Amino acid sequence: MNRRRMRGVPLGIALVLVSVVFLYPFVWLVSASFKPRGEVFDNALIPKTFTLENYVTVWQEAPMALWLLNTVLVTVLAATAVTLSSALVAWGFSYYRFRGRGVLFAFVLGSMMLPGAVTMIPTFLIWNSLGAVGTLVPLWAGNLFGSAFYIFLLRQFFLGVPRDYFDAARIDGAGHFGMFWRIALPLCKPALVVTFLFEAQAAWTDLMRGLIYLRDTSTFTIPRGLKSLVDAYGFGGEWHWEIIVTASVITTVPMIILFFLGQKQFVSGISTSGLKG
Numbered sequence: 001m002n003r004r005r006m007r008g009v010p011l012g013i014a015l016v017l018v019s020v021v022f023l024y025p026f027v028w029l030v031s032a033s034f035k036p037r038g039e040v041f042d043n044a045l046i047p048k049t050f051t052l053e054n055y056v057t058v059w060q061e062a063p064m065a066l067w068l069l070n071t072v073l074v075t076v077l078a079a080t081a082v083t084l085s086s087a088l089v090a091w092g093f094s095y096y097r098f099r100g101r102g103v104l105f106a107f108v109l110g111s112m113m114l115p116g117a118v119t120m121i122p123t124f125l126i127w128n129s130l131g132a133v134g135t136l137v138p139l140w141a142g143n144l145f146g147s148a149f150y151i152f153l154l155r156q157f158f159l160g161v162p163r164d165y166f167d168a169a170r171i172d173g174a175g176h177f178g179m180f181w182r183i184a185l186p187l188c189k190p191a192l193v194v195t196f197l198f199e200a201q202a203a204w205t206d207l208m209r210g211l212i213y214l215r216d217t218s219t220f221t222i223p224r225g226l227k228s229l230v231d232a233y234g235f236g237g238e239w240h241w242e243i244i245v246t247a248s249v250i251t252t253v254p255m256i257i258l259f260f261l262g263q264k265q266f267v268s269g270i271s272t273s274g275l276k277g
Contacts, residue, residue, distance in 0.1 A: 033246040040241045054246040064250060067225040071204060074139045074221055078203040079196045082143035082150060089146050090154035091184050112148045124212060138213045150195045157191035158184060193262050204255050222251045
């Protein structure tokens with residue numbers, strides 16, 4: 001028993017060291033947000049002069065509450081849309097047997113090879129013709145058509161669900177959508193959580209589409225608003241790093257909280273979504 005414990009010591013030490021490497025930047029960021037400008041880069045994790053003035057300045061100089069609300073709205077809509085639409089397509093590929101299914105699925109996977117820059121201009125022209133430029137719609141509505149990566153991930157999970165469950169449901173009178181909604185989705189909750197968290201993180205940190213589509217500060221999301229703060233406090237001849245790092249902390253904390261809330265399902269989904277091909 002003692003030998004087994006001793007064998008695990010090197011692994012435990014390695015994990016602690018790796019954790020420190022990953023946690024240190026965030027701890028430094030939080031610490032710097034409570035420091036005055038002259039102490040931001042002194043590398044001390046405990047501020048010599050503790051101040052909340054940076055947070056007060058950020059909330060007074062920028063509409064952070066509105067930006068947070070816009071970002072939460074976009075994140076929830078984008079993650080929900082891509083999770084449900086991708087799950088519906090993935091279940092179709094895993095449950096139904098039809099001619100050309102493999103070829104069609106190969107085309108779906110092949111779309112992942114296209115760089116995002118290829119579709120950037122055509123997508124902008126479409127949203128511009130619809131009058132959606134300058135609104136939050138382009139930041140989430142495209143997710144209603146699903147994502148090739150999430151379709152692949154969820155399909156692998158659905159393939160692990162015994163078909164007997166669906167056969168029994170059909171005997172009980174369940175329709176196709178009923179089997180999907182009442183059986184497939186509940187059984188694949190971990191994979192759905194993984195998909196939701198992945199897309200939530202992507203939507204929360206999406207700066208590119210914010211730069212392309214958002215014009216007015218009242219529609220800014222957090223990443224776009226943070227960029228405007230960098231422009232305001234960085235290009236005026238003197239960098240106000242204390243303001244920038246404080247805004248970065250406000251940007252980061254909500255996603256960390258979301259991950260911890262869904263951590264159990266996230267780990268379960270990652271470890272089981274590829275069990276069956």
